[in-house]
Amino acid sequence: MAAKAAAAAAVGRMKLGSQGLEVSRQGLGCMGMSALYGPPKPEPDMVALIHHAVASGVTFFDSSDVYGPFTNEALLGKAFQGGVRKKVQAATKFGYHIVDAANFEIRGDPVYVRAACEGSLKRLDIDCIDLYYQHRVDIRVPIEVTIGELKALVEEGKIKYIGLSEASASTIRRAHAVHPITAVQLEWSLWSRDVEQDIIPTCRELGIGIVAYSPLGRGFFSSGPKILETLTDYDFRKMVPRFQPENLAENAVIFEGVSEMAKRKGCTTSQLALAWLHHQGPDVCPIPGTTKIENLDQNIGALSVELAPEEMAELESFAAPDAVKGDRYPTTSDTWRESETPPLSSWKGGR
Structure with a gap:
C-alpha cells in the first residue's frame, strides 16, 4: 500500500485546459486492450490493470467507440464499477461510423453525434462522459454544426467537456468559437513532431489542453526495430509506413541514440521518450497505452526523469524530421492535414 501511495503522489494532478477539468499528469490509452494491436487481451487481466493504474495515481482513461468496436468502452464500464467511477x-x-464488417465512414452530423454519445454512455455505464472527443473530423459537415450538438449535450449534462482529435489549427479555432474546447488529442512523440509548428501554439493561445497519443511511437521507443518481430497478423502497425522493414531499418539509428542517452540517465528508453513530453509543459498529458502492469509502472517512472535543456536538444537531434523515414499513417486522410470542413453557410442539414 505504501508503494502505491508513493506512486500516486509521484503521478500527481494537472489542469487539462482552462475549463476546469483535472486529470492525472499521465493517462492510460486503452485501445490496445481491445483492438488494433493484435487480438483482444483477457478481460479480467485488463480490469486488474485499470484498477492497478487507479491505485497508482493514473486516473485519466482514454477509449473510443471504434475500439473493438464497442468492446473497449464496455471493458472500462466494468472496471469503473463500485467506487472506481468517482x-x-x-x-x-x-x-x-461502422457501415459493415469491412467499411466505416467519418460522421459528425448532429443525429449521429447524439446517437454515438448515448451508445457510449450505455457501454461505459455512466451518467456523464468527462471528456468527449470528435475522433476524426467529418469534412462534409461544418465543424460549427458538430460542436453545436456537443454543446447541447453539455447543457443536458451528458458530457462535461468537449475535445477534438487530429484537427487542424483552423478547425480548432472555429470549434472553440462555438463552445470552449478543453483538449486536443494529437500524435506527439520524439518522431512525430509536425504538430509543433501550428497546432500546439494554437492550443496554447486558446487555453486548450494537449493530450499526446502514441507518445512512445506506437511501441518503437520501447522496443526499437525489433518490435516488428512481435507484431501479430492483426496488428495495425504492419500497415504503417514507418514500420515497414526498409523504413524501420533506417529508423533504428534514432532508437540507438535514445538508447545510449537512456543508459547514461539510468532509465529506460520508454521513460526517456515520455519524460521528453512531460518536459514540453504543464499543459501536456501523455497517454501511453499498455496491457502489462510492469510497463504501466515503468511509464509512471518517467515522471521522475529530469532533463536539462541541452539533453532535450540532444534527444530532438536524434529524430530530426529528415531522419524519420515513413509517414505515421498509411494515408494522410487519417490526420489533421485533411480535416478542413466547409463553411457553416453551406450547411443544408442532414448528413
Whole structure:
C-alpha cells in the first residue's frame, strides 16, 4: 500500500485546459486492450490493470467507440464499477461510423453525434462522459454544426467537456468559437513532431489542453526495430509506413541514440521518450497505452526523469524530421492535414 501511495503522489494532478477539468499528469490509452494491436487481451487481466493504474495515481482513461468496436468502452464500464467511477476521468470518442464488417465512414452530423454519445454512455455505464472527443473530423459537415450538438449535450449534462482529435489549427479555432474546447488529442512523440509548428501554439493561445497519443511511437521507443518481430497478423502497425522493414531499418539509428542517452540517465528508453513530453509543459498529458502492469509502472517512472535543456536538444537531434523515414499513417486522410470542413453557410442539414 505504501508503494502505491508513493506512486500516486509521484503521478500527481494537472489542469487539462482552462475549463476546469483535472486529470492525472499521465493517462492510460486503452485501445490496445481491445483492438488494433493484435487480438483482444483477457478481460479480467485488463480490469486488474485499470484498477492497478487507479491505485497508482493514473486516473485519466482514454477509449473510443471504434475500439473493438464497442468492446473497449464496455471493458472500462466494468472496471469503473463500485467506487472506481468517482476516482477516474473517462474520455472517449465518436466519429467512426461502422457501415459493415469491412467499411466505416467519418460522421459528425448532429443525429449521429447524439446517437454515438448515448451508445457510449450505455457501454461505459455512466451518467456523464468527462471528456468527449470528435475522433476524426467529418469534412462534409461544418465543424460549427458538430460542436453545436456537443454543446447541447453539455447543457443536458451528458458530457462535461468537449475535445477534438487530429484537427487542424483552423478547425480548432472555429470549434472553440462555438463552445470552449478543453483538449486536443494529437500524435506527439520524439518522431512525430509536425504538430509543433501550428497546432500546439494554437492550443496554447486558446487555453486548450494537449493530450499526446502514441507518445512512445506506437511501441518503437520501447522496443526499437525489433518490435516488428512481435507484431501479430492483426496488428495495425504492419500497415504503417514507418514500420515497414526498409523504413524501420533506417529508423533504428534514432532508437540507438535514445538508447545510449537512456543508459547514461539510468532509465529506460520508454521513460526517456515520455519524460521528453512531460518536459514540453504543464499543459501536456501523455497517454501511453499498455496491457502489462510492469510497463504501466515503468511509464509512471518517467515522471521522475529530469532533463536539462541541452539533453532535450540532444534527444530532438536524434529524430530530426529528415531522419524519420515513413509517414505515421498509411494515408494522410487519417490526420489533421485533411480535416478542413466547409463553411457553416453551406450547411443544408442532414448528413
